[in-house]
Amino acid sequence: MSSLSIRQIRKVYTNGVEVLKGIDIEVKDGQFLILVGGSGSGKSTLLNMIAGLESVTSGEIRIGDRVVNALQPKDRDIAMVFQSYALYPSMTVRQNIAFGLGVKKVPKQEQQEIVERVAQTLQITHLLDRRPAQLSGGQRQRVAMGRAIARKPSLFLFDEPLSNLDAKLRVEMRAEIKRLHQRLKSTIVYVTHDQIEAMTMGDLIAVMKDGVVQQLGTPQDIYDNPANLFVAGFIGSPSMNFIHATLAIDGAGAPYVTLENGGRSMQLRLPFDAARLARHVGSAVILGIRPEQITDLGTAHGVNGQELDCLIDLVEPTGPDTLLTTTMNGAAVTCRAHPREAVSPGQSMALSFNLSKATLFDPASGERLV
Structure with a gap:
């Protein structure tokens, strides 16, 4: 686990479009940060910059005590869970979860122990020998989470992981991710456009619009004391x-x-x-x-x-x-x-x-x- 520090982060593309306009966010070790906003708010761009998938125009991103601006994604000690699951279709669940451990050359016996432990945590032990095509959407998302957990990263990044699930399953998985965070005490950055996910899951919410953090605070504080009309109308269902x-x-x-x-x-x-x-x-x-x-x-x-x-x-x-x-x-x-x-x-x-x-x-x- 690690803290995350985002200081004066700007992103300007070669065509002159400024996507992020000086973002400042501090996330303590073990906190659950939600980046929430509509399409084009810059939340996914910011997540990709934390992951190393997008370059930083100016500013500093620090994970723990390391400035990671110039580091490749593999060197940042992060794990990312995608909306699309990104599982290997030809591998079993067991092999998918163990994949990152194999890359890190973890001994086979230790890999097996870690996979079994992660599978028990996510209640997918009975699925270990199946392939992704044999799983439901919720089961695939659990496997994707299991692969991330197995690596024991400093930072978990979630990119709208529940968007492809039906309403009932979204509610179940929302609770599952929150329980997981409480058990692991891990530092998580979670991107969503769903304000209900933001309110129910996060310790800290950054409400974004047009590349600017409109308000940063706890869910209840943002709900009770919105900084402006946008935040007041975006957070809450039905809205203010x-x-x-x-x-x-x-x-x-x-x-x-x-x-x-x-x-x-x-x-x-x-x-x-x-x-x-x-x-x-x-x-x-x-x-x-x-x-x-x-x-x-x-x-x-x-x-x-x-x-x-x-x-x-x-x-x-x-x-x-x-x-x-x-x-x-x-x-x-x-x-x-x-x-x-x-x-x-x-x-x-x-x-x-x-x-x-x-x-x-x-x-x-x-x-x-x-």
């Missing part, structure tokens, strides 16, 4: 609601915004320091509030919320709760309600707004105001 409004101050000097729904309006008092928002009074703002913070009065019992009767446009049962869609200030807004409390589309329902974790954003810059 964004309600356009004008910031005002009431007679008592407290900030508020006005919400309109179905011909009714409400002044929603904001729990923010008016002094911090003074220069924004009278200006357009975006109120960010997550679906679970707008809910039925039964679920909101005991929470100091503000209530508004809302006309419900859409009802989506999910089992443990029901998602309701209403319209506020012309925007679709998603709320969470208890299934017993949900009304039918076209009916009104009293909803409670808990603003303890609400945020305000600047619509021009997208940056968080409070």
